[in-house]
Amino acid sequence: MPRTIWSGAISFGLVTVPVHVQSATDDHSIRFRQYHLADMGRVRYKKVCELEDREVAQGEISKGYEVSRDHIVPISDADLENLPLPTAKAIEIDAFVPLASVAVRGDRCSAVC
Template identity: 40%
Template sequence: MHTIWKGSISFGLVNIPIKLHAATENNDIKLRQLHKECNSPISYKKVCPVCDKEVKSEDIVKAYEYSKNKFVVLDNEELEKLKKENEEKAVEIIDFVKLEEIDPIYFERSYFMAPDANGGKAYALLRKALKESGKIGVAKIIIRSKEQLAVVRVYKEALLMETIHFPDEVRNVGDVPNIPDEDTVVQKELDTALLLVDQLTTAFEPTKYTDEYRTALMDLIEEKKSGKATVTASEKQTAAAPSNVTDLMAALQASLDKTKPKKTTTRKRTPSKKRA
């Protein structure tokens, strides 16, 4: 399993060297875009709309747009300094809370935590403490140059870190349009709805839920492959380079033409008559 982050996490005076591994993966089927005319994959270039030319990576700078078309430019050294200053801080569990106190809207992405060298004992200690207390830890961590708020909890026999949104990243529900203000539900309708909920209530078994669209799409792809309904991308046509023989002959002929003496036309002289 690929390691995406390596460091340590602490609670109190206990320091645990850890490695993070992505706990989930995206299994969406990726579709490429082709040019309909020749079936070649479409490429995307970074183009400056003012200069009307492609821009190389080394000619691109990062900036913050504080108002329309007005920017504060930040150079790589400044950003790297901020990154290092934050990365040098130990990842510390700030608080312990109950899991049910955090609304699911805050949760973002999950990572398995594995103990690094000599971290097994402290890892097991934190796992046991979380199990016994029924609490989860709240911590901060830098991942891919971004500071993240995270929670640490027990998942089966592993410690799991889940990044969560900061409060200002969760939009105000009051801004959602057309939410009814008054409770206009009729009791009879509510009773029927509760009966339906009760009939559909079951234990959660994640394996029984599948991505039906992805399965159908993959079946369609395999069907078209087996039926030879496939296309091959066209290669860019380039002018055929002349052979060495042709080049040599052309050069020789050009040289001959250049050195060949030019034909000159001369007038025939008529013999002069002898004078008596």
């Protein structure tokens, strides 16, 4: 059964319509892992600091904006949360389709093009 990825409401003046958005596709891709041919050991990715040439723990990693090669502005998660994003809680409607153009198959629904 599809999982709801967003829920909210659309308002048209005094009329409010509740909306639940579900993904329209299923993921059928194949996931591969990388192995060493000689002994079939799993190959993993290590996060290494370029300056210290040592592996870095996840807790030591942060985000930053590179202004120039020698000047990086650190960005924290709190900085990102405080950004006033107008699209953070909005969804854009491109078009409405007639109900007859939507095919329902079992517990799945898809648009007929």
